[in-house]
Amino acid sequence: MPESVDPRDLLLQTFGPGGESWLVYSPGRVNLIGEHIDYHSLPVFPIAMRRRILAAFRARADNRIRAVSAGPYGVREFEWTPGLEPVGAGDWENYLRAAAETVRRKWGTGRGVDAAVVSDLPPAAGLSSSSALLVAFTLGLLRANNHLAVFEELMEVLPDGEQFVGTRGGGMDHAAVLGSRKGCASLIGFDPLSIRAVPAPNDWAFLVAHSLTTAEKSGAARELYNSRRVAGSVALKRLGYPSYKAVVENHTPEEMEALAAERLPTIEEQDSFRHVTGEALRVGAAVGALERGDAEQFGRLLVASHASLRDKLKISSPALDELVDAALASGATGARLTGGGFGGCTVVFCLKRDLPSVREELIRRFYASRPEFDERAHLIAGEPGPGALYAEA
Numbered sequence: 001m002p003e004s005v006d007p008r009d010l011l012l013q014t015f016g017p018g019g020e021s022w023l024v025y026s027p028g029r030v031n032l033i034g035e036h037i038d039y040h041s042l043p044v045f046p047i048a049m050r051r052r053i054l055a056a057f058r059a060r061a062d063n064r065i066r067a068v069s070a071g072p073y074g075v076r077e078f079e080w081t082p083g084l085e086p087v088g089a090g091d092w093e094n095y096l097r098a099a100a101e102t103v104r105r106k107w108g109t110g111r112g113v114d115a116a117v118v119s120d121l122p123p124a125a126g127l128s129s130s131s132a133l134l135v136a137f138t139l140g141l142l143r144a145n146n147h148l149a150v151f152e153e154l155m156e157v158l159p160d161g162e163q164f165v166g167t168r169g170g171g172m173d174h175a176a177v178l179g180s181r182k183g184c185a186s187l188i189g190f191d192p193l194s195i196r197a198v199p200a201p202n203d204w205a206f207l208v209a210h211s212l213t214t215a216e217k218s219g220a221a222r223e224l225y226n227s228r229r230v231a232g233s234v235a236l237k238r239l240g241y242p243s244y245k246a247v248v249e250n251h252t253p254e255e256m257e258a259l260a261a262e263r264l265p266t267i268e269e270q271d272s273f274r275h276v277t278g279e280a281l282r283v284g285a286a287v288g289a290l291e292r293g294d295a296e297q298f299g300r301l302l303v304a305s306h307a308s309l310r311d312k313l314k315i316s317s318p319a320l321d322e323l324v325d326a327a328l329a330s331g332a333t334g335a336r337l338t339g340g341g342f343g344g345c346t347v348v349f350c351l352k353r354d355l356p357s358v359r360e361e362l363i364r365r366f367y368a369s370r371p372e373f374d375e376r377a378h379l380i381a382g383e384p385g386p387g388a389l390y391a392e393a
């Protein structure tokens with residue numbers, strides 16, 4: 001990965017000399033727990049990573065947006081006009097267009113930019129490289145036009161911006177990418193929007209382990225992802241509650257199980273409802289465990305979350321399951337798939353003192369027999385870093 005390239009050099013090499021440039025730092029995120037519930041407006045608990053997109057920007061006098069990305073992605077160029085439409089599926093220009101359209105909807109169109117992007121964040125790994133790109137360009141265009149935007153204003157528009165690219169996700173990724181604090185996990189609520197930094201215990205470690213299979217957001221995984229959202233929403237509507245929050249706050253786990261078993265007609269709806277409500281309870285418990293420094297309890301909750309995603313929501317895959325099992329057999333205190341599922345990464349949790357042995361054993365058990373394994377790209381330290389609003393680029 002071309003992370004050693006300075007984006008300012010790339011900007012100069014590609015587009016020649018120009019006016020003042022500035023950098024935007026936009027990290028990836030790893031969700032610790034609270035999977036497939038942000039779009040039902042339930043709280044989630046991610047961290048921002050130290051891996052990031054770094055973009056250099058320069059304002060232009062006209063409305064063109066030109067961007068280059070290091071590596072195989074190449075140069076893209078278009079005019080920033082109202083009502084931009086996506087280009088071909090899977091093209092990175094879509095994220096630039098999404099950012100332009102996102103800014104346009106709240107602040108209007110304005111001056112374009114020349115931009116250069118470098119990244120050490122693996123794409124399609126469930127680490128929000130796409131949201132990091134969307135956030136980076138949104139912040140770049142805002143600054144080029146002298147707009148100052150705070151977290152709440154950005155969160156009004158960014159999740160919808162992502163839908164421009166096709167996934168009906170929730171707001172977790174943008175909130176974590178923007179608003180995380182160094183050394184902390186972020187408890188993110190959506191009803192109403194809130195973000196609370198919860199310091200992670202110093203002796204805890206997270207390792208992001210790639211399953212060596214990817215989930216392309218623009219491909220089949222998108223339909224599968226969206227279908228889970230629909231099933232959960234249909235179940236809620238059938239039961240007649242205004243929100244999942246109302247369900248979780250007003251019922252015991254036994255009552256929620258009775259609602260699922262007695263009033264929902266299909267296994268798909270029942271299990272979606274069970275996953276969403278169960279995961280909401282696990283998030284609350286995990287925040288408490290992290291605050292108390294109760295690693296055993298936190299680990300158990302991660303394992304339970306994975307089981308629910310595998311057996312109830314059915315968004316895991318053989319590779320993800322094998323990797324989680326290998327991590328636990330390697331001495332991890334907890335492990336689960338992270339992100340949208342169907343491939344991508346797992347988050348592995350252990351005490352810092354156990355990290356070297358867990359890592360070594362995980363390589364032996366899972367990666368050693370897989371020639372495509374590249375340690376730098378596939379086993380990433382999940383140290384909680386700052387979000388785009390708090391990072392020094």
Ligand code: GLA
Pocket residue numbers: 031034035036037038039126167169170171172173339340341
């Ligand atoms: C993707 C979406 C998020 C969230 C996760 C699953 O990453 O972008 O909003 O729904 O999947 O938790």
